[in-house]
Amino acid sequence: MALSLKTAVNGMQFENPFLLASGPPGTNAKVIAKSYDLGWGGVVCKTISLDASKVINTAPRYGKLKAREDEKVVVGFENIELISDRPFDAWLDEFRHLKRTYPKKILIASIMEEYRREAWHEIVRRVQETGVDAFELNLSCPHGLPERKMGMAMGEEPGIVEEVVGWVKEVARIPVWAKMTPNVGNPAVPARAAVKGGADGISTINTILSIIGVDLRTLKPMPTVEGYTVAGGYSGQAVRPIALRHVMEIARAIPGVPISGMGGIETGFDAAQFFLLGSHTVQVCTGAMLQGYEIIAKLKEELMKVMTDHHFASVQEMVAKSLPYFSTHADLVQRQKAAKAAKVGNAKDAETWKGEIKKEADALVSN
Numbered sequence: 250m251a252l253s254l255k256t257a258v259n260g261m262q263f264e265n266p267f268l269l270a271s272g273p274p275g276t277n278a279k280v281i282a283k284s285y286d287l288g289w290g291g292v293v294c295k296t297i298s299l300d301a302s303k304v305i306n307t308a309p310r311y312g313k314l315k316a317r318e319d320e321k322v323v324v325g326f327e328n329i330e331l332i333s334d335r336p337f338d339a340w341l342d343e344f345r346h347l348k349r350t351y352p353k354k355i356l357i358a359s360i361m362e363e364y365r366r367e368a369w370h371e372i373v374r375r376v377q378e379t380g381v382d383a384f385e386l387n388l389s390c391p392h393g394l395p396e397r398k399m400g401m402a403m404g405e406e407p408g409i410v411e412e413v414v415g416w417v418k419e420v421a422r423i424p425v426w427a428k429m430t431p432n433v434g435n436p437a438v439p440a441r442a443a444v445k446g447g448a449d450g451i452s453t454i455n456t457i458l459s460i461i462g463v464d465l466r467t468l469k470p471m472p473t474v475e476g477y478t479v480a481g482g483y484s485g486q487a488v489r490p491i492a493l494r495h496v497m498e499i500a501r502a503i504p505g506v507p508i509s510g511m512g513g514i515e516t517g518f519d520a521a522q523f524f525l526l527g528s529h530t531v532q533v534c535t536g537a538m539l540q541g542y543e544i545i546a547k548l549k550e551e552l553m554k555v556m557t558d559h560h561f562a563s564v565q566e567m568v569a570k571s572l573p574y575f576s577t578h579a580d581l582v583q584r585q586k587a588a589k590a591a592k593v594g595n596a597k598d599a600e601t602w603k604g605e606i607k608k609e610a611d612a613l614v615s616n
C-alpha cells in the first residue's frame with residue numbers, strides 16, 4: 250500500500266497536512282522560507298494588521314510551566330505577545346517574494362482588524378493581490394488590543410463573528426478560514442456563526458486565557474513586566490485534551506466543513522488524534538518554538554507510522570474516523586449493562602471508594 254501525506258483542502262494542494270501556525274515561527278519571509286525548505290506543508294504567517302505602529306510588544310513576554318519531576322520538560326507555555334509589529338507594506342513585499350520563490354507551497358495570511366467593514370475590506374483586497382493562497386481571520390487572540398474590539402473580543406460574540414466573516418467574503422477571492430477562540434462555553438456556536446457568514450473552513454484552537462503562575466520570591470505574577478502582567482494565552486502539550494474536545498465538538502456540529510486543528514501538537518501521534526476527531530490539516534506553533542523547525546521530520550514519520558499500523562493510505566481516510574464513538578453518559582451506562590461489564594465497572598460509589606483513593610482511581614483508568 251502506497252502511503253501519501255498529500256491532501257487537498259478548499260482547492261489547495263498540500264504536500265503534507267502540517268502547517269506552522271500563526272505566531273513567532275512565521276514572523277518574516279526568511280523563517281517562512283526555512284520552514285518550506287525543511288518540508289512543512291504550509292505556513293500561516295504571524296497575524297498582520299493595516300497599522301503596525303499601534304502594536305508594541307513587551308519583554309519578557311513568555312512563561313513556561315515545567316514538569317515537577319524534570320524542569321527540562323515544558324508542560325505548558327504562556328505568552329502575552331501581540332500580533333506582528335512589522336510594517337504592513339513590508340509584509341506585502343514578502344508575500345509576493347515567497348509566492349514567486351515557492352509557488353507550490355501553501356501560504357496563508359493571518360489577518361486581524363478593528364470592527365470596521367472598510368478596514369477588513371482594505372486588508373483583504375491588498376493582501377490577496379500578493380498571491381497568498383488563503384486567509385485565516387484571527388478572531389481569537391486572547392490578550393492585547395481588546396480596547397480596539399480585536400481578536401477574542403470579536404470571536405466570543407457569534408453575531409460579530411458572522412458579520413465580520415461576511416464582510417471578508419464580500420471581497421475575498423480565495424478561501425477564508427476563521428480562527429476560533431477556546432475561551433467560550435460551547436465552541437460550536439461561534440463556529441456555526443462563522444460558517445453562516447461564509448467561512449470556507451475553521452481553525453481551532455487559539456490559546457487559552459491563563460496565568461502561568463506567581464513568583465513566590467517577589468509575589469508578582471509572571472511573566473513580570475516592570476512588576477506587573479496581564480492574563481495571557483496558554484499553549485503547549487497541556488492544552489491538547491482541550492483542543493481535541495473543541496475539534497470534536499465543531500466537527501460534529503458542522504460536518505463537512507474543513508477544520509485546521511491545533512493545540513499542543515508535538516508529535517505525529519498527537520496529530521493523528523486531531524485527524525481522527527475531524528481535522529483536515531493541523532498546525533504547530535509552540536512545539537516548533539520549543540523543538541525547532543526541524544520537528545517536521547519527526548511529525549511526518551510518526552504520522553505515517555500510525556497510517557501504516559491502521560492501513561490508512563491517505564490523511565483523508567483518517568478524518569473523523571473516531572467521531573462515531575462519542576455518545577452520552579446515559580448511553581454508556583446502557584452499553585455497560587448490556588455488556589455485563591466487570592464488577593468494578595458496575596460498582597456503586599460506596600463499593601468503589603474505601604479509602605485507598607490512588608489505587609481505587611487507578612482501577613478506573615482505561616489507558
